[in-house]
Amino acid sequence: MNDLLSALGRIVGAANLLQQPQDTAPFVTDWRGRYHGAPLAVALPQNTDEVAALVRLCGEHDIGIVPQGGNTSHCGAATPDGSGRQLVIAMRRLDRVRALDSANNSITVDAGCTLAQVQQAASEAGRLFPLSLASEGSCQIGGNLSTNAGGLAVLRFGTMRELALGLEVVLADGSVLHALSGLRKDTSGLDLKQLFIGAEGQLGLITAATLKLFPKPGAHATALLAVDSASAAIACLNALQQAFGDRLTTFEMMSEVCQRLLEKYHPGQVPLFAPWLLLVELSDSGDGAALRDRLLHWLADHHGGDGVLAQNETERQRLWQLREAMSETQKRDGPSIKHDIGVPSSAIPDFIRDCDAALQRAFPGVRVVTFGHAGDGNLHYNVSYTRPGNAQLFDDEAAVNAIVYEQVYRHRGTLAAEHGIGQLKQPWLERYKDPVALALMRSVKQALDPQRLMNPGKWL
Template sequence: MNFKEKWQSQIAQIVSPSNLPTDPSPFLLDQRKRYTSENCLVVQPDSVEKIQNLVRFCAEHRLPIVPQGGNTGLVGGSLANGAIVLNMSKLNRIREINLADNSLTADAGCILQDIQAAAQQANRFFPLSLASEGSCQIGGNIACNAGGLNVLRYGTMRDLVIGLEVVLPNGEIVSHLQPLHKNTTAYELKHLFIGSEGTLGIITGATLKLFAPPQAQATAWVGVNDIQAAVQLLSQMKNHFAERLCSFELISEFALKLSAQYSNLAQPVQAAWHVLIELTDSLPRDDLGDVLAQYLYENGYENSVLAQSEQTRRDFWALRENISASQRVLGANIKHDIAVPIAKVADFVADCERDLWQHYPQIQLVVFGHLGDGSLHYNTFFPEVLNNDVYQFEDAVNAIVYENVLKNQGTIAAEHGIGSLKRHWLPRVRSADEIALMWAIKRQLDPHHLFNPNKLLPEN
């Protein structure tokens, strides 16, 4: 008897039969069709109480639980084997919008785009913005400490969460959803769960920060000769425009070419490297675009185009956001979600490119990302291997990329987390004492290692 057959009837009584999907297959395969969960039972509880009851049952019978949001992850974070796959999609209510505290409280299964829309309807702004925002869930965003396009001005999810509601591995609940903007009483426990990838608790609700909606925007596409010129421009603009600088995206020539063909849009300028810049202001003003254009011209960045209409602005952002989709035309690829200090981005790209081409002269590199916070999507293609057979090169390619990341004082995970893909690299990024402390926390909260086992932390 397999796992599903053994436990399905008892678990159906706990969460109700209607919360067991008739076709679980979409929840057992990741979006890249790389990771498949085996011998699992998928459940979709529609209340926090049912999640608590399910966790208590699993704790009693020592059944592993793998929480799953929108299933948009890239590192095998919701991969399972002989476990409960706890999909959060039915826990999807906007619970409260509090304008006095500029906060929104939502279930963890809410789609990010729905949270953005709810904030907009209340004349507020929730700044997290990702390519997957139409399908990713806020609980998963918090569990991976997502960043996205607006980190430069608003920070990561860690900066956007006021309070959390979390079900612990014993079924008890820790809930601090009140919108307190100051609370200095002892340890701030919410930070244990932000970025923990479901290994310490199941996030069921969150209170999030809202902001004033932008009343003015100015968007420009700038061509530069090299990354160092882009870094210099970023430094100058941070000092000049301060908090109005919202996004500063770096795009390689090859990445732009792919996206332009895929999007059926013309390249705004010709250059070796490209920067997409956006300024925002919470006050209405008609001159923000003129101010940006004049600043670029006066500082020698004449190979640039200012978005003169909303349609042009959308086209610029489509070129940036469609890079990921355009890569699928090339086939399977080995992805890297990394970050280095901004001052070292140019060195990293040059060093890594040199080392990769030395070992793989045929390799193609698609480089783009959020230069404003030093994080890059560094993706590698082998033109002669366009399917999942490319992963035979993954360990060797990762070793080259990550060694260069570490040499330049960076990190192997900036947005997508560690999951099962990168856990063996964690000791190269975190010290032995740090990992021992992480394991101590894990054992204290989850002594039977039931929550998302074999993820994030390396073998102990």
Template sequence: MNLLAALQDIVGTDHVLTGTAAQPYLTDWRGRYTGQALAVVRPGSAEQVAQVVRACVAHQVPMVPQGGNTGLCGGATPDGQGNSVVIALTRLNRVLQVDTADDTITVQAGCTLREVQQAALEADRLFPLSLAAEGSCTIGGNLATNAGGTQVLRYGNTRDLTLGLEVVTADGEIWHGLRGLRKDNTGYDLRDLYIGSEGTLGIITAATLKLYPQPIARCTAMLAFNDMPAAARMLARARKGFGAALTGFELISHYCLDSVTRQFEQLKWPFDESGRQCPWYALLEISDSESVEHARERFEAVVGQAIEDGEVVDAVIAASIAQSNELWHLRESIPLAEKQMGKNIKHDVSIPVSRMADFVEQTNAHLQAAFAGVRHIVFGHLGDGNLHYNVAAPAGSDETAFLRLQPQVHRLVHDSVHAFGGSISAEHGVGQLKKDLLPLYKSDVELALMRRIKRALDPHVLMNPGKVINTADI
């Protein structure tokens, strides 16, 4: 039996897509990567995923796992050879269990992040992972890239929110690891090995995740600063003043905030003229478990003192949940505004917070010296040192010609990241975009260990080839 016939027997004819029906799965959402595939297969259970994997192994056909296809590094897009099968997991979309006694939720990998958040909310619990793409990104993709988001400062990355996994291995076996234990020291931590592996070691089909009590109150403010060091000092002040209640601290450049309000007329500048002229802003939020009054009093005391000391130029404090949502909508609309303005060269980097301001100042200067007139699109999660440092073509110039300079721009920025003791990937993963860059910034020992793990868990070298590490080196 040929492979397509075998796949149809496993999942049904309607869930094996070829030709025009497969096209939406072959291009990433940014339109940066387009590949080809023998077929797109949509299994409806972990057992079907395992059968699909075994069929592909029998025919020695590469597999590309895919969730919501919202990744930024091409990790879920097949290459151009057309010899792979895309395994789309969006039919695995059930919430399996919500356990309020143990504060866990068990979900299939195809659930969108918003669906998981909503299921938690309906049980009066919080699942704190929050991303701009939460309406379309899936938990499987979040796990595959160890996604971060806007509340890492308090709750950690996706890895920190995960207790157990169900995984289909590269041989087509199922590891039933959906344990909700907070402690389990029985050997190697397989869970953490699969999280962040971008589908190169196996396919995550379900997860048991941590839940938290819903906060009684939250306070949100947009703050304006004369420079980035002032924003960093405010972060230190907020850590000291709010402690564990500090949930988010998002850095936004003037260029980003201005772009959002220009691209989306319904979104307005939150500041009057004085605050509107500042080069840097931060979105600050705390979550309080005591009372609304306690949260407000504490919030206004810390922010008010920062204004009095001249650290903050202006502040807009949300007076309601609706106003808080409006401020967050400005932050979350930055990637959409970027997309509408055209393509740019993206960098998802991690820098020690204490060195962030110097990194931005020096890297901006180096870029202007090398590529005069480029525009700096800088925003990110200052609280955990994760910066989205994107570079757009000079206004009015040829965007396509500028994008051809991506290797040189990447090299300049990533060399600077390395010099400041940072990482070239903070939360978006490696995918296709950065796999050739890893040898420049990781040690030979690290890369050798990664290759050994790949060979051990994917002996046929069929799981998402060409992602994270070069298949030719395996």
């Protein structure tokens, strides 16, 4: 094993092969602290050639490979096991913006670039990269692609699958797929990049991507609206879409439980309380005051409840901070059983009603923290406690999950809308995913990674 470690060190440089526990510690525990591992080492390559060399050497020695971006996974997808026979390949040194083509509205970046880096590079060129996540300062583009991240603007711009034009991928045999195309249309065979988006590093290791950019909007109209029910929220969504079309960029909802948690940890920051609060944003070119006036007139005619309309950028950011603080606020309040589920937007009211009721029958007094991207049907439906005192929370996890996922699929949904599967949801995927689809995915895995060394132990 010492010879292998020496060889790995020669590829990336000895200083970039971390072996001591105090050095590997930041890479071996997932963001939620649920999964822990003991890797052979952590390698920090600087370019695609080094990644390919690491993969080839691991193949020769039958060593598993765990790709890792910003280590913000909620499902243990980037955490090694405890065998000591998995190499974590952390991508943070692959952080170059390779090219930006304003005329083509595209940018090519290394996979280790943070989402915030890409947003900033686009902004400096007068363009927008629309993916927006609470973790954007630390999550990386490779991880965003590997989980098909969605975030706050999917309603208008789509997930990473829609935002990716081309990929560069190191395959399990160390060969490199060069497909960094900036083309919007290419019918010269299969669109192979789609295999790797959402695969959580199990088919290959993404080292770079060409991504779509958009004209940078000059106008925003942002409001926080109170409604008395989830049904009223979806009715508001439909009416806004009818009135404003694709100018409606964001439509988020937060339950009253969320509002009380925000008030507890950010006192005085929540401007109003209601059964549900909606964060609504329009974006467009042109004059911001004119767009705000349009939204204000629409609200006067169509929204009978309370609301706050941001009058400037400072007020806009205050409203956004409430939504973006929600995940961290819940983490501060204690552990929870998290569900990153998706149902059709039209089914959100019925899902919430039926699932809340089923959980209350099983666990009287249960607290559910519900918030998320109602515009695209993706809810974070988290159970904060099942019994007084919360001591038995994770003892109840399997029963809670069974109730939630049964209701999700009853309402034509999915158990993983944007955080992926990882280790956390593997048994549930086996239960609910179409068996033909699973068999096809495993056939692809066998074809691309016959040694099963790419992110072993995860859902494929």
